[in-house]
Amino acid sequence: MPPFLFWFFALMTLGFGAGVIINRSPIGSALSLVLSFIGLSTLFLSLNAYFISVIQVLVYAGAVMVLFLFIIMLLDLRAEERRKINVVAFAGGAAVALALFVQVYRIIGALGAARQAFPPLRSGNTDDVRRVGLLLFANYNLPFQIVGVLVLVATIGVIVLSKRELR
Amino acid sequence: MDMNYLELLKLASPEAIVVATALAVLAVGLTSKNAPVLCSTVGVLGLILAAAEVFMLPFNATLFHGMLVISPLASLFKVICLTLAFFTVILARSDRSSRHHGEYLALLLLATIGLMLLVGSEELLMIFIGLELTGLALYVMTAFDKTDIRSAEAGLKYFLFGSTASAFTLFGLSLVYGMCATTGLAAIAQKLVAQPLSPLLAAGIVMTLIGFAFKIAAAPFHLWAPDAYQGAPVSSAAFIASGSKVASFVVLGKIVLVGFGPAHGSAAWHAMVAGWMPVLAVLAALSIVLGNLVALAQSNVRRLLAYSAVAHAGYTLLGLVAGGREGFSATLFYTTVYAFTLVGAFGVVALVRRETGGDDFVNFSALWSRSPLLAGCMAIFMLSLAGLPPLAGFFGKFYLFSAAMRAGENHGLLWLVALALFGSLISLYYYLIILKVIFSEPALSEVERGHQNLEHPGQPRGRLREGGDFLQRTTVAVLAIAVLFFGILPGALLARIIAALP
Numbered sequence: 001m002p003p004f005l006f007w008f009f010a011l012m013t014l015g016f017g018a019g020v021i022i023n024r025s026p027i028g029s030a031l032s033l034v035l036s037f038i039g040l041s042t043l044f045l046s047l048n049a050y051f052i053s054v055i056q057v058l059v060y061a062g063a064v065m066v067l068f069l070f071i072i073m074l075l076d077l078r079a080e081e082r083r084k085i086n087v088v089a090f091a092g093g094a095a096v097a098l099a100l101f102v103q104v105y106r107i108i109g110a111l112g113a114a115r116q117a118f119p120p121l122r123s124g125n126t127d128d129v130r131r132v133g134l135l136l137f138a139n140y141n142l143p144f145q146i147v148g149v150l151v152l153v154a155t156i157g158v159i160v161l162s163k164r165e166l167r
Numbered sequence: 168m169d170m171n172y173l174e175l176l177k178l179a180s181p182e183a184i185v186v187a188t189a190l191a192v193l194a195v196g197l198t199s200k201n202a203p204v205l206c207s208t209v210g211v212l213g214l215i216l217a218a219a220e221v222f223m224l225p226f227n228a229t230l231f232h233g234m235l236v237i238s239p240l241a242s243l244f245k246v247i248c249l250t251l252a253f254f255t256v257i258l259a260r261s262d263r264s265s266r267h268h269g270e271y272l273a274l275l276l277l278a279t280i281g282l283m284l285l286v287g288s289e290e291l292l293m294i295f296i297g298l299e300l301t302g303l304a305l306y307v308m309t310a311f312d313k314t315d316i317r318s319a320e321a322g323l324k325y326f327l328f329g330s331t332a333s334a335f336t337l338f339g340l341s342l343v344y345g346m347c348a349t350t351g352l353a354a355i356a357q358k359l360v361a362q363p364l365s366p367l368l369a370a371g372i373v374m375t376l377i378g379f380a381f382k383i384a385a386a387p388f389h390l391w392a393p394d395a396y397q398g399a400p401v402s403s404a405a406f407i408a409s410g411s412k413v414a415s416f417v418v419l420g421k422i423v424l425v426g427f428g429p430a431h432g433s434a435a436w437h438a439m440v441a442g443w444m445p446v447l448a449v450l451a452a453l454s455i456v457l458g459n460l461v462a463l464a465q466s467n468v469r470r471l472l473a474y475s476a477v478a479h480a481g482y483t484l485l486g487l488v489a490g491g492r493e494g495f496s497a498t499l500f501y502t503t504v505y506a507f508t509l510v511g512a513f514g515v516v517a518l519v520r521r522e523t524g525g526d527d528f529v530n531f532s533a534l535w536s537r538s539p540l541l542a543g544c545m546a547i548f549m550l551s552l553a554g555l556p557p558l559a560g561f562f563g564k565f566y567l568f569s570a571a572m573r574a575g576e577n578h579g580l581l582w583l584v585a586l587a588l589f590g591s592l593i594s595l596y597y598y599l600i601i602l603k604v605i606f607s608e609p610a611l612s613e614v615e616r617g618h619q620n621l622e623h624p625g626q627p628r629g630r631l632r633e634g635g636d637f638l639q640r641t642t643v644a645v646l647a648i649a650v651l652f653f654g655i656l657p658g659a660l661l662a663r664i665i666a667a668l669p
Contacts, residue, residue, distance in 0.1 A: 142175065142230070142231055143234065146280075150299060152277065156277075157307035159270075161322075
């Protein structure tokens, strides 16, 4: 991966990560987290960890965050948006965070290992997606298909139970 | 591993047929104007076809290290589960409230697939997926009646208890997997032979058993049962009490006797040894005492059946505590007979409820004068549950108790048998109360009945209508005859079960 792409996605991960805390609206926070996860999954991609990268998007960005969004929208959380920022608490929190950062920086700086150049990563040639796929479609074929039936049950159940009855 | 999709399809063809039937029923339900009749017909045909396909399977086969096992035992119980689903489909037609009949039957069929997989699997992963598939479909079926708030309550309770129990099972199974590094039951047994009962293994076994105790509604994990039996649509309750229970007992038996076999311990009086046997013995004792005593205080037939189901789960566990071929066959015979009896009893409840709008004792009063057929069938079911000869329930209990008596040296399980006999004695009282209400109480006056009918105005009063629900009546009568038949000739079923056990 070219360095500028790495920087782009790293900044995206961090920037939207910060957005999760800074955003006043819960929905904005949740969407920032989704974007942060997508940046993270791209970083995994650059390390040849394809499987983790895909799972990161599917499970976290796809399933878990959508669930969060549903809950936020269902509960209609507005209190957070209306709350005013307490300046004293904000300043105190910032001071603590800064102190912690300086501490960690100094401790890591004191360690010998931190001064050495980072060893180059072994290029992973493990064909992980392929291996998982082979296992899923050969050894675990039957459970895999039955899970499909299970999802069908859940779909029918949700539709039937959530539909409003016309009288 | 070499695998052949065609072979998989061939060995799983009964399940595949039921899946296809479920999809067909779903499609018919959405498109057809005359949905209830057509859906039931398609469903019934699919179930018959699947049962016929079970007989076409090879005698013995195993796929994916035990994920799908074809054996005489699996085939026998697949047919039994399909038969129970068959009767439930017919009974479901009398549920007026279910507006989405296609979806309801599709869920019922999909739950049946879960039961068939449970019965035909000797591998933890498949067993867990089967449990979830059945459970998920049953939760929805319990909450299906949207016109009745109690149905929603029952569904929610069943779902919350059920998902907690599933979490326990999964935790337990993963601990066992962690210790044995395999998910096949036979392989687990081989690993456990060499291992002493470590605390980790004990935790795994207990957590697994908690999940199953929930499934079979054994005390103290029975709290969902009264509400589910009372609030769910009648056919859902019948299926929860019959099909789900039979499959759970088959798979519980396989897990403890095959998988956890070496860690059995002992439940003998004054000679308890840690293992799964004492755990099951405690569950059985609690269920027998609690179920029977609480059932005494009920005034609703379905709630009474729920508490008596707790007690019956206790009796049925006796066979597993006794262990061995004899104990397991007694458990399987009893749970099968019990399932057929309960489907019949719920059939009577469904018909009475349809007529009078309720299922309290009041609604059953003088059923004898309104419908001698239903009253007679209910008498057979109740007396069989109480365990009177010559009905099937008597022989079921007889085999269970004698297996428990003979198990171990020195009649160690005598305490449990004595408790079970005492429980049966109590149960006779409340079953007879139902019969007293049906046979000797005077009929409700027209005024009272009118009051009962306020909930469901426009329904005919007086005599139960003889037309319209002919099929349901026939089903109930057939089930009553079956209970009588298995009482007179218990060997017809028992010999098959014993021959099917390895």
